[in-house]
Amino acid sequence: MSEPTSNFMGRQGFFLLPVLLALAGCAGNGEGLDQNGEPVSGGPPPNSDFAEIQATIFTPICTNCHIGANAPQGLRLDEANSYAMLVNVASGEVPSLLRVNPGNPDTSYIVQKLQGNNAVGARMPFGGPYLPQDRIDLVRRWIAAGAPAAASPPNQLTVASTVPGSAEVAPAGTSKLTVIFAGDVDASLATRETFGLRNGFDELVPLAAVRVPTGRPNVVELTTMQPLLQGTYQLEVRANGPVALADNAGHVLDGDADGKAGGDFLMSFDVSAGEKK
């Protein structure tokens, strides 16, 4: 093999590249999209610090990498997962620190990563540009205020997201479901009476446990007695009847999202035929 050297043919090859790239795509013009590259929904602007953090930091910047099954450190910062994966969750790089420690921005690992005084690894966003100070201040303010979830309408409790999500396909063998609320749940009301799971034959699936995890008052975890088999399931969170789920202030769940307290929350998902993992 001969030593490559600078020559006319080489230069041609170098400048050939832009021609080849003409065959590739161009940047989008953004028509009809919001700043996150999603179709404009016409929905209301962010109505809380966390919603603003999601809309201006996590979705447009962090989800370049922190999204999907291969997200670094398993940290997914898309709208459906960010809150549950941050608040009161131990950091992967420094397990002694919480990613978000409500009320304590200085000891929240996410703040350290954004400010660059983190103990391990690179400052975020990785490779820059780093966040302007007003965006870091927004994160600090949100944490100092207790890191509340995205605001629900005044004096109402609503469901923010679930895992698995609506219409998602969960793997066979799934035995844990997570419901994340926009607001703190009255843990004494998180029971088998207010949470139910039905299979495709409209039969109740036995639940081994319904609990509010320690330090995560806006989350309820359900564990089934047996791993779920292939089929369609419906999750129910009851806001009607003698026992209805409510927050600590007694506001009953607005499960059907009609802006009024009451109305069960119903969500369906499938379990795949894959082997149990």
Next chain:
Amino acid sequence: MIGARNWMRVLVVMAALGCASQANAEPYLAAQMGLKCAQCHVNPTGGGMRTVFGNAFAQTQLAAKKIGGDDDMWTGQVMKFLSVGGNARANYTYVDVPHQDSTSEFEMEEARAYLDFGVIPNRLSVYIDQRFAPGNSTNLEANVRYWIKENAFYVKAGRMYLPFGYRLEDDNAFVRQASGINMQTPDEGVEFGMEQGNWSTQFALSNGSGGGPENDKGKQLAARVEFVQSVWRVGASALYNDTDAGNRSGAGLFGAFRVGAVTLLGEVDYIDDESIGVDGRKLMASLAEADWKIRQGHNLKLAFEWLEPNRDVDEDEQQRASLLYEWSPIQFVQLRGGVRLYDGIPQNDNQNRTQAFVQLHGFF
């Protein structure tokens, strides 16, 4: 370090291979010389510690000028069973984001050290890649590698970078972001590899948790196969990550072609991630790069990248163009500088930023 006699053996081997040598952590160098990654790196998939050949490569060909005599050649072998290496990158970076004040800063991008304990020479090694800066010490790779048949088949177990496409130094390249497999996301698992003739093949089974703690029983498969010729190469990659949050699958093609002093590289990846949102998301990313070896020690790099972050949404594509100059005045020192122009949707300022940087890169 090996003595002058052994160094002569290295030179003889290099001459026998019929190639001038050059070593670093960038795939264009391998493509430029028609070599496999394993030629210059202890890790058969590239990156990290350099082999004796790789270190010789860096001193005799990558550098414009070598300081010192042949007896001063660094091989990485500090004693019979132990080799060491390292990388340090210090940057000065300027960033201009539309509608924001421009910023600039000095930054220690990374300082890493490599240790390779060759407890059974050419067969069994314990390898460690430790990052010491920025921040506290962090392990990036720690694995045991056993060559079942010397220089032909191996098995590796522990923490490692996964095989998929080109192992680029720049983890912010769209193809590395979209695939989610880069040097920021080492994973724990086992890898089988074959280095036979013109073929280089790897197959890895790992947690699939992006370097974080495993939280389900699903695992990730990542595979890469490459056929290497002296002036061209072609390869394919595939991955499948089985997680409770949804499955993620991907495939990619990559290749390179050398035209005189210019090496052209390309990679295209397609990812289908069911774990994103309700309907999942399909992504595409591509890289086209040209490296012009103007003369020994001088390289001009031009790269264009394209990212389609969601195939179901129109007009959301992003582009990145980079023009870099890399100058290696003496062995183990590289001065890099360049500019990267981002072009995305006008609503997102970050996608339309300009970055310029100068980097001092020391390695051994």
